[in-house]
Amino acid sequence: MPSFDKDTKVRIINRLVECGFHELEVTSFVSPRAVPQLQDADEVIKEIDRNQPVILRALVPNERGLERAHALGIKKVKLMLSGSDSHSLYNANANTFDALERYRSVAEKALTYNMKMTGSIAVAFGCLMKEKYQLNAMKKSVQSMHN
Template sequence: MSEAGVTITEVCPRDGFQSVSEWIPTEEKVRIINRLIDCGYKQLEVTSFVHPKAIPQLKDADEVLKQIKRSEHVKMRALVPNTRGLERAIAAGVDKAKLMLSASDSHSISNANCKTEEAIRKFEPLIDLAGKSGMKVSGSISVAFGCPYEGEIPVERLVMICERYRSLGIQEISLADTTGMANPLRIKNNVRELRQRFPDFTFSLHLHNTRGMAFANAVAGWEEGIVHFDSSAGGLGGCPYAPGASGNIASEDLIHGFEEMGICTGVSLNKVLDAAKEIHQSLPQYVDSFLLKAGKCSDLSASPEGQQKIKS
Protein backbone atom coordinates (compact mmCIF):
# COMPACT_ATOMS: atom_id res chain seq x y z
CA MET A 1 0.00 0.00 0.00
CA SER A 2 1.37 3.41 -0.97
CA GLU A 3 1.99 5.87 1.88
CA ALA A 4 0.77 8.67 -0.37
CA GLY A 5 -2.99 8.69 -0.02
CA VAL A 6 -6.09 10.69 -0.73
CA THR A 7 -8.67 12.39 1.49
CA ILE A 8 -12.34 11.77 0.79
CA THR A 9 -15.19 13.97 2.03
CA GLU A 10 -18.53 12.19 2.36
CA VAL A 11 -21.33 14.34 0.88
CA CYS A 12 -24.33 11.99 1.03
CA PRO A 13 -25.97 13.92 3.90
CA ARG A 14 -26.08 17.05 1.76
CA ASP A 15 -25.78 16.30 -1.95
CA GLY A 16 -27.37 12.90 -1.52
CA PHE A 17 -30.36 13.77 0.62
CA GLN A 18 -31.22 16.91 -1.36
CA SER A 19 -31.84 14.78 -4.47
CA VAL A 20 -34.56 12.69 -2.81
CA SER A 21 -38.08 13.93 -3.46
CA GLU A 22 -39.91 12.12 -0.67
CA TRP A 23 -39.30 13.32 2.88
CA ILE A 24 -36.53 11.53 4.80
CA PRO A 25 -37.41 11.67 8.51
CA THR A 26 -34.91 13.56 10.65
CA GLU A 27 -34.19 10.50 12.78
CA GLU A 28 -33.32 8.51 9.65
CA LYS A 29 -30.94 11.22 8.46
CA VAL A 30 -29.31 11.26 11.89
CA ARG A 31 -28.95 7.46 11.91
CA ILE A 32 -27.29 7.42 8.49
CA ILE A 33 -24.98 10.33 9.32
CA ASN A 34 -23.91 8.64 12.57
CA ARG A 35 -22.97 5.53 10.59
CA LEU A 36 -20.95 7.62 8.14
CA ILE A 37 -19.18 9.48 10.97
CA ASP A 38 -17.93 6.08 12.16
CA CYS A 39 -16.39 5.12 8.78
CA GLY A 40 -13.09 6.95 9.16
CA TYR A 41 -13.78 10.07 7.12
CA LYS A 42 -12.01 13.24 8.21
CA GLN A 43 -14.84 15.44 6.92
CA LEU A 44 -18.55 15.17 6.15
CA GLU A 45 -20.62 17.65 4.18
CA VAL A 46 -23.49 17.32 6.58
CA THR A 47 -26.18 19.62 5.14
CA SER A 48 -26.95 22.90 3.41
CA PHE A 49 -28.46 25.88 5.19
CA VAL A 50 -30.66 26.96 2.32
CA HIS A 51 -34.16 28.42 2.53
CA PRO A 52 -36.66 25.61 3.29
CA LYS A 53 -38.65 26.51 0.18
CA ALA A 54 -35.57 26.08 -2.03
CA ILE A 55 -34.75 22.56 -0.83
CA PRO A 56 -37.48 21.29 1.53
CA GLN A 57 -35.54 18.07 2.20
CA LEU A 58 -32.94 20.03 4.19
CA LYS A 59 -35.31 22.20 6.24
CA ASP A 60 -34.32 20.23 9.34
CA ALA A 61 -30.61 21.09 9.04
CA ASP A 62 -30.46 22.75 12.45
CA GLU A 63 -32.14 19.78 14.16
CA VAL A 64 -29.91 17.27 12.39
CA LEU A 65 -26.80 19.05 13.69
CA LYS A 66 -28.23 18.97 17.21
CA GLN A 67 -28.91 15.24 17.17
CA ILE A 68 -25.90 13.67 15.43
CA LYS A 69 -23.07 12.21 17.50
CA ARG A 70 -20.21 14.60 16.85
CA SER A 71 -16.64 13.34 16.79
CA GLU A 72 -13.54 15.42 17.36
CA HIS A 73 -11.92 13.47 14.52
CA VAL A 74 -14.55 14.37 11.90
CA LYS A 75 -15.09 17.94 10.72
CA MET A 76 -18.59 19.04 9.68
CA ARG A 77 -18.85 21.12 6.51
CA ALA A 78 -22.06 22.74 5.28
CA LEU A 79 -23.08 24.59 2.15
CA VAL A 80 -24.18 28.17 2.85
CA PRO A 81 -25.85 30.34 0.16
CA ASN A 82 -26.27 33.61 2.05
CA THR A 83 -25.75 35.48 5.32
CA ARG A 84 -28.81 33.96 6.98
CA GLY A 85 -27.58 30.49 6.07
CA LEU A 86 -24.15 31.28 7.52
CA GLU A 87 -25.71 32.55 10.74
CA ARG A 88 -27.57 29.25 11.09
CA ALA A 89 -24.38 27.28 10.36
CA ILE A 90 -22.48 29.21 13.03
CA ALA A 91 -25.25 28.63 15.58
CA ALA A 92 -25.27 24.91 14.73
CA GLY A 93 -21.53 24.57 15.35
CA VAL A 94 -20.47 23.76 11.80
CA ASP A 95 -16.68 23.60 11.36
CA LYS A 96 -16.47 24.90 7.79
CA ALA A 97 -18.77 26.84 5.48
CA LYS A 98 -18.65 26.06 1.78
CA LEU A 99 -19.70 28.76 -0.70
CA MET A 100 -21.44 27.77 -3.91
CA LEU A 101 -20.69 29.47 -7.22
CA SER A 102 -21.46 28.49 -10.79
CA ALA A 103 -18.89 28.58 -13.58
CA SER A 104 -21.51 29.72 -16.11
CA ASP A 105 -23.95 32.61 -15.93
CA SER A 106 -26.80 30.38 -17.09
CA HIS A 107 -26.37 27.88 -14.27
CA SER A 108 -25.81 30.71 -11.79
CA ILE A 109 -29.14 32.30 -12.76
CA SER A 110 -30.85 28.93 -12.27
CA ASN A 111 -29.05 28.20 -9.01
CA ALA A 112 -28.56 31.62 -7.38
CA ASN A 113 -30.93 33.84 -9.38
CA CYS A 114 -28.07 36.06 -10.54
CA LYS A 115 -25.02 35.94 -12.81
CA THR A 116 -21.68 34.65 -11.56
CA GLU A 117 -20.10 38.07 -11.04
CA GLU A 118 -23.00 39.27 -8.91
CA ALA A 119 -22.93 36.05 -6.90
CA ILE A 120 -19.24 36.60 -6.15
CA ARG A 121 -19.92 40.12 -4.86
CA LYS A 122 -22.52 38.73 -2.47
CA PHE A 123 -19.82 36.62 -0.79
CA GLU A 124 -18.08 39.57 0.84
CA PRO A 125 -20.40 39.98 3.88
CA LEU A 126 -20.43 36.20 4.38
CA ILE A 127 -16.65 36.00 4.50
CA ASP A 128 -16.52 38.97 6.86
CA LEU A 129 -19.03 37.32 9.21
CA ALA A 130 -17.24 33.96 9.04
CA GLY A 131 -13.95 35.65 9.88
CA LYS A 132 -15.44 37.33 12.95
CA SER A 133 -16.86 34.02 14.15
CA GLY A 134 -13.66 32.08 13.49
CA MET A 135 -15.29 29.75 10.97
CA LYS A 136 -13.26 28.43 8.06
CA VAL A 137 -14.57 29.05 4.54
CA SER A 138 -13.98 27.13 1.33
CA GLY A 139 -15.24 27.77 -2.17
CA SER A 140 -16.69 25.71 -4.99
CA ILE A 141 -17.22 26.02 -8.72
CA SER A 142 -20.26 24.15 -10.02
CA VAL A 143 -20.45 22.93 -13.65
CA ALA A 144 -16.68 23.50 -13.81
CA PHE A 145 -16.18 20.99 -16.62
CA GLY A 146 -19.39 21.49 -18.56
CA CYS A 147 -22.66 23.40 -18.26
CA PRO A 148 -25.97 21.83 -19.37
CA TYR A 149 -26.98 25.21 -20.85
CA GLU A 150 -23.71 26.56 -22.30
CA GLY A 151 -21.57 23.47 -22.91
CA GLU A 152 -17.83 23.34 -22.24
CA ILE A 153 -16.47 25.91 -19.78
CA PRO A 154 -13.28 27.68 -20.98
CA VAL A 155 -10.42 27.23 -18.53
CA GLU A 156 -9.95 31.02 -18.61
CA ARG A 157 -13.36 31.29 -16.95
CA LEU A 158 -12.19 29.02 -14.13
CA VAL A 159 -9.01 31.05 -13.78
CA MET A 160 -11.04 34.27 -13.47
CA ILE A 161 -13.23 32.76 -10.75
CA CYS A 162 -10.20 31.48 -8.83
CA GLU A 163 -8.65 34.94 -9.00
CA ARG A 164 -11.83 36.38 -7.49
CA TYR A 165 -11.79 33.76 -4.77
CA ARG A 166 -8.16 34.64 -4.02
CA SER A 167 -9.09 38.32 -3.70
CA LEU A 168 -11.58 37.26 -1.01
CA GLY A 169 -8.95 35.26 0.85
CA ILE A 170 -10.26 31.83 -0.17
CA GLN A 171 -7.72 29.30 -1.44
CA GLU A 172 -9.55 26.01 -0.98
CA ILE A 173 -11.69 25.30 -4.05
CA SER A 174 -13.89 22.36 -5.04
CA LEU A 175 -14.16 21.80 -8.79
CA ALA A 176 -17.53 20.17 -9.45
CA ASP A 177 -18.51 18.12 -12.49
CA THR A 178 -22.14 18.78 -11.62
CA THR A 179 -23.73 17.04 -14.60
CA GLY A 180 -21.04 14.48 -15.39
CA MET A 181 -19.87 16.19 -18.59
CA ALA A 182 -16.14 15.86 -17.86
CA ASN A 183 -13.73 13.40 -19.39
CA PRO A 184 -10.21 12.44 -18.23
CA LEU A 185 -8.45 14.66 -20.79
CA ARG A 186 -10.49 17.73 -19.84
CA ILE A 187 -9.90 17.00 -16.15
CA LYS A 188 -6.16 16.71 -16.74
CA ASN A 189 -5.87 19.86 -18.84
CA ASN A 190 -7.96 22.06 -16.54
CA VAL A 191 -6.48 20.78 -13.30
CA ARG A 192 -2.93 21.14 -14.64
CA GLU A 193 -3.62 24.73 -15.72
CA LEU A 194 -5.23 25.70 -12.43
CA ARG A 195 -2.54 24.11 -10.26
CA GLN A 196 0.15 25.88 -12.27
CA ARG A 197 -1.63 29.24 -12.00
CA PHE A 198 -2.54 28.80 -8.32
CA PRO A 199 0.17 26.67 -6.66
CA ASP A 200 -0.90 27.91 -3.22
CA PHE A 201 -4.49 26.67 -3.66
CA THR A 202 -5.93 23.37 -2.47
CA PHE A 203 -8.18 21.97 -5.19
CA SER A 204 -10.60 19.08 -4.78
CA LEU A 205 -12.80 17.21 -7.23
CA HIS A 206 -16.55 16.69 -6.81
CA LEU A 207 -17.53 14.18 -9.48
CA HIS A 208 -20.88 12.92 -10.74
CA ASN A 209 -21.16 9.59 -12.50
CA THR A 210 -23.92 10.68 -14.88
CA ARG A 211 -22.23 9.13 -17.91
CA GLY A 212 -20.07 6.52 -16.18
CA MET A 213 -16.87 8.60 -16.31
CA ALA A 214 -16.44 9.53 -12.65
CA PHE A 215 -13.76 7.06 -11.55
CA ALA A 216 -11.72 7.59 -14.71
CA ASN A 217 -11.96 11.31 -14.02
CA ALA A 218 -10.89 10.80 -10.39
CA VAL A 219 -7.78 8.91 -11.52
CA ALA A 220 -7.02 11.63 -14.06
CA GLY A 221 -7.27 14.24 -11.32
CA TRP A 222 -5.08 12.18 -8.99
CA GLU A 223 -2.44 11.86 -11.71
CA GLU A 224 -2.39 15.67 -11.88
CA GLY A 225 -1.88 16.02 -8.13
CA ILE A 226 -5.41 16.15 -6.75
CA VAL A 227 -5.63 14.35 -3.39
CA HIS A 228 -8.99 15.64 -2.12
CA PHE A 229 -12.24 14.17 -3.45
CA ASP A 230 -15.97 14.25 -2.64
CA SER A 231 -18.17 11.18 -2.89
CA SER A 232 -21.55 9.94 -1.69
CA ALA A 233 -22.41 6.62 -0.08
CA GLY A 234 -24.56 4.58 -2.43
CA GLY A 235 -23.96 7.09 -5.23
CA LEU A 236 -26.82 9.17 -3.86
CA GLY A 237 -26.97 12.73 -5.15
CA GLY A 238 -27.70 15.26 -7.85
CA CYS A 239 -28.13 18.99 -8.30
CA PRO A 240 -31.80 20.11 -8.33
CA TYR A 241 -30.85 23.08 -10.54
CA ALA A 242 -29.04 21.17 -13.29
CA PRO A 243 -30.91 18.94 -15.77
CA GLY A 244 -29.62 15.38 -15.84
CA ALA A 245 -27.36 15.77 -12.81
CA SER A 246 -27.72 12.22 -11.56
CA GLY A 247 -25.77 10.74 -8.69
CA ASN A 248 -22.35 11.45 -7.30
CA ILE A 249 -19.63 8.86 -7.60
CA ALA A 250 -20.40 6.23 -4.96
CA SER A 251 -18.06 6.43 -1.98
CA GLU A 252 -17.63 2.66 -1.92
CA ASP A 253 -16.68 2.63 -5.62
CA LEU A 254 -14.17 5.46 -5.20
CA ILE A 255 -12.61 3.97 -2.06
CA HIS A 256 -12.42 0.49 -3.56
CA GLY A 257 -10.91 1.77 -6.79
CA PHE A 258 -8.20 3.79 -5.07
CA GLU A 259 -7.39 1.04 -2.56
CA GLU A 260 -7.11 -1.50 -5.39
CA MET A 261 -4.52 0.83 -6.94
CA GLY A 262 -2.58 0.94 -3.67
CA ILE A 263 -3.73 4.47 -2.84
CA CYS A 264 -4.72 4.74 0.82
CA THR A 265 -8.01 6.48 1.70
CA GLY A 266 -8.05 5.97 5.47
CA VAL A 267 -11.75 5.06 5.25
CA SER A 268 -13.23 1.66 6.15
CA LEU A 269 -14.67 0.25 2.95
CA ASN A 270 -16.68 -2.37 4.84
CA LYS A 271 -18.33 0.25 7.05
CA VAL A 272 -19.14 2.45 4.05
CA LEU A 273 -20.64 -0.57 2.29
CA ASP A 274 -22.79 -1.31 5.33
CA ALA A 275 -24.00 2.29 5.36
CA ALA A 276 -24.70 2.16 1.62
CA LYS A 277 -26.71 -1.05 2.08
CA GLU A 278 -28.83 0.68 4.73
CA ILE A 279 -29.40 3.63 2.42
CA HIS A 280 -30.35 1.22 -0.38
CA GLN A 281 -32.95 -0.43 1.84
CA SER A 282 -34.59 2.94 2.51
CA LEU A 283 -34.11 4.55 -0.91
CA PRO A 284 -33.57 1.75 -3.47
CA GLN A 285 -34.61 3.84 -6.48
CA TYR A 286 -31.95 6.47 -5.75
CA VAL A 287 -28.91 4.27 -5.10
CA ASP A 288 -26.46 3.36 -7.86
CA SER A 289 -23.24 1.62 -6.88
CA PHE A 290 -21.07 -0.91 -8.67
CA LEU A 291 -19.91 -2.48 -5.42
CA LEU A 292 -23.44 -2.98 -4.16
CA LYS A 293 -24.10 -4.93 -7.35
CA ALA A 294 -20.85 -6.84 -7.83
CA GLY A 295 -19.05 -6.78 -4.47
CA LYS A 296 -15.35 -6.22 -3.87
CA CYS A 297 -12.63 -7.77 -5.99
CA SER A 298 -11.56 -9.68 -2.88
CA ASP A 299 -15.00 -11.32 -2.59
CA LEU A 300 -14.02 -14.55 -4.32
CA SER A 301 -16.26 -17.45 -5.24
CA ALA A 302 -15.60 -21.14 -4.68
CA SER A 303 -13.67 -22.78 -7.49
CA PRO A 304 -15.73 -25.12 -9.70
CA GLU A 305 -14.90 -28.78 -9.20
CA GLY A 306 -15.38 -29.56 -12.82
CA GLN A 307 -17.47 -28.94 -15.85
CA GLN A 308 -20.12 -31.36 -17.02
CA LYS A 309 -20.05 -31.76 -20.78
CA ILE A 310 -23.35 -31.41 -22.53
CA LYS A 311 -23.88 -34.07 -25.13
CA SER A 312 -25.21 -32.91 -28.47
Protein backbone atom coordinates in the same frame (compact mmCIF):
# COMPACT_ATOMS: atom_id res chain seq x y z
CA MET B 1 -38.72 14.85 -4.84
CA PRO B 2 -38.11 12.00 -2.36
CA SER B 3 -35.89 12.56 0.63
CA PHE B 4 -34.66 10.74 3.70
CA ASP B 5 -36.40 11.58 6.95
CA LYS B 6 -34.44 13.39 9.67
CA ASP B 7 -33.71 10.29 11.75
CA THR B 8 -32.31 8.44 8.74
CA LYS B 9 -30.06 11.39 7.86
CA VAL B 10 -28.73 11.53 11.43
CA ARG B 11 -28.18 7.77 11.52
CA ILE B 12 -26.25 7.83 8.21
CA ILE B 13 -24.05 10.72 9.35
CA ASN B 14 -23.32 9.10 12.71
CA ARG B 15 -22.41 5.82 11.01
CA LEU B 16 -20.07 7.57 8.59
CA VAL B 17 -18.33 9.15 11.58
CA GLU B 18 -18.09 5.74 13.26
CA CYS B 19 -16.42 4.44 10.06
CA GLY B 20 -13.61 6.92 10.61
CA PHE B 21 -14.45 9.89 8.43
CA HIS B 22 -12.75 12.97 9.86
CA GLU B 23 -14.73 15.58 7.94
CA LEU B 24 -18.23 15.49 6.48
CA GLU B 25 -20.36 17.98 4.62
CA VAL B 26 -23.61 17.27 6.39
CA THR B 27 -26.11 19.75 4.98
CA SER B 28 -26.76 22.97 3.12
CA PHE B 29 -28.39 25.91 4.83
CA VAL B 30 -30.52 26.85 1.85
CA SER B 31 -34.06 28.15 1.67
CA PRO B 32 -36.60 25.42 2.51
CA ARG B 33 -38.75 26.79 -0.33
CA ALA B 34 -35.92 26.19 -2.80
CA VAL B 35 -34.84 22.79 -1.42
CA PRO B 36 -37.56 21.30 0.80
CA GLN B 37 -35.48 18.13 1.31
CA LEU B 38 -33.15 20.18 3.54
CA GLN B 39 -35.80 21.97 5.60
CA ASP B 40 -34.74 19.85 8.59
CA ALA B 41 -31.07 20.94 8.43
CA ASP B 42 -31.09 22.59 11.86
CA GLU B 43 -32.67 19.55 13.53
CA VAL B 44 -30.25 17.16 11.82
CA ILE B 45 -27.25 19.15 13.07
CA LYS B 46 -28.65 19.24 16.60
CA GLU B 47 -29.02 15.45 16.70
CA ILE B 48 -25.63 14.44 15.28
CA ASP B 49 -23.37 12.75 17.85
CA ARG B 50 -20.84 15.49 18.64
CA ASN B 51 -18.74 13.27 20.94
CA GLN B 52 -16.76 11.93 17.98
CA PRO B 53 -13.72 13.78 16.54
CA VAL B 54 -15.21 14.99 13.27
CA ILE B 55 -15.36 18.31 11.46
CA LEU B 56 -18.89 19.05 10.32
CA ARG B 57 -19.08 21.24 7.23
CA ALA B 58 -22.12 22.86 5.64
CA LEU B 59 -22.77 24.76 2.44
CA VAL B 60 -23.92 28.32 3.08
CA PRO B 61 -25.31 30.28 0.13
CA ASN B 62 -25.69 33.59 1.96
CA GLU B 63 -25.35 35.39 5.31
CA ARG B 64 -28.56 33.89 6.63
CA GLY B 65 -27.19 30.40 6.01
CA LEU B 66 -23.92 31.40 7.68
CA GLU B 67 -25.80 32.65 10.74
CA ARG B 68 -27.68 29.35 11.00
CA ALA B 69 -24.44 27.37 10.71
CA HIS B 70 -22.72 29.50 13.33
CA ALA B 71 -25.64 29.25 15.77
CA LEU B 72 -25.48 25.45 15.49
CA GLY B 73 -21.74 25.24 16.14
CA ILE B 74 -20.60 24.44 12.60
CA LYS B 75 -16.89 25.30 12.39
CA LYS B 76 -16.36 24.98 8.63
CA VAL B 77 -18.49 26.26 5.78
CA LYS B 78 -18.41 25.92 2.02
CA LEU B 79 -19.18 28.64 -0.48
CA MET B 80 -20.18 27.50 -3.96
CA LEU B 81 -19.84 29.69 -7.01
CA SER B 82 -21.34 28.69 -10.35
CA GLY B 83 -19.11 28.53 -13.39
CA SER B 84 -21.91 29.78 -15.63
CA ASP B 85 -24.22 32.75 -15.34
CA SER B 86 -27.31 30.76 -16.34
CA HIS B 87 -26.64 28.17 -13.63
CA SER B 88 -25.86 30.91 -11.11
CA LEU B 89 -29.11 32.70 -11.89
CA TYR B 90 -31.02 29.44 -11.45
CA ASN B 91 -29.14 28.31 -8.35
CA ALA B 92 -28.30 31.55 -6.51
CA ASN B 93 -30.73 34.02 -8.09
CA ALA B 94 -27.75 36.16 -9.13
CA ASN B 95 -25.26 36.20 -11.96
CA THR B 96 -21.79 34.87 -11.17
CA PHE B 97 -20.30 38.32 -10.50
CA ASP B 98 -23.09 39.32 -8.10
CA ALA B 99 -22.94 35.94 -6.35
CA LEU B 100 -19.20 36.40 -5.87
CA GLU B 101 -19.77 39.83 -4.32
CA ARG B 102 -22.33 38.29 -1.96
CA TYR B 103 -19.83 35.60 -0.98
CA ARG B 104 -17.21 38.20 -0.11
CA SER B 105 -19.40 39.53 2.68
CA VAL B 106 -20.25 35.99 3.81
CA ALA B 107 -16.53 35.12 3.90
CA GLU B 108 -15.68 38.26 5.86
CA LYS B 109 -18.35 37.46 8.43
CA ALA B 110 -17.22 33.81 8.65
CA LEU B 111 -13.73 35.05 9.51
CA THR B 112 -15.12 37.12 12.37
CA TYR B 113 -16.67 33.90 13.70
CA ASN B 114 -13.31 32.12 13.33
CA MET B 115 -14.90 29.65 10.92
CA LYS B 116 -12.83 27.82 8.33
CA MET B 117 -13.98 28.00 4.72
CA THR B 118 -13.74 25.97 1.56
CA GLY B 119 -15.02 26.81 -1.87
CA SER B 120 -16.25 24.99 -4.91
CA ILE B 121 -17.13 25.84 -8.47
CA ALA B 122 -20.37 24.26 -9.68
CA VAL B 123 -20.60 23.21 -13.34
CA ALA B 124 -16.84 23.76 -13.63
CA PHE B 125 -16.46 21.59 -16.72
CA GLY B 126 -19.64 22.47 -18.53
CA CYS B 127 -23.27 23.28 -17.96
CA LEU B 128 -26.36 21.54 -19.29
CA MET B 129 -28.18 24.85 -19.49
CA LYS B 130 -28.34 26.52 -22.88
CA GLU B 131 -25.19 28.56 -22.60
CA LYS B 132 -21.94 28.32 -24.49
CA TYR B 133 -19.23 27.35 -22.05
CA GLN B 134 -16.61 30.06 -21.56
CA LEU B 135 -13.22 28.83 -20.33
CA ASN B 136 -11.99 32.38 -19.67
CA ALA B 137 -15.05 33.09 -17.52
CA MET B 138 -14.30 29.93 -15.52
CA LYS B 139 -10.68 30.99 -15.02
CA LYS B 140 -11.90 34.37 -13.78
CA SER B 141 -14.31 32.71 -11.35
CA VAL B 142 -11.57 30.50 -9.94
CA GLN B 143 -9.18 33.44 -9.56
CA SER B 144 -11.84 35.58 -7.89
CA MET B 145 -12.77 32.85 -5.45
CA HIS B 146 -9.10 32.23 -4.64
CA ASN B 147 -8.59 35.91 -3.83
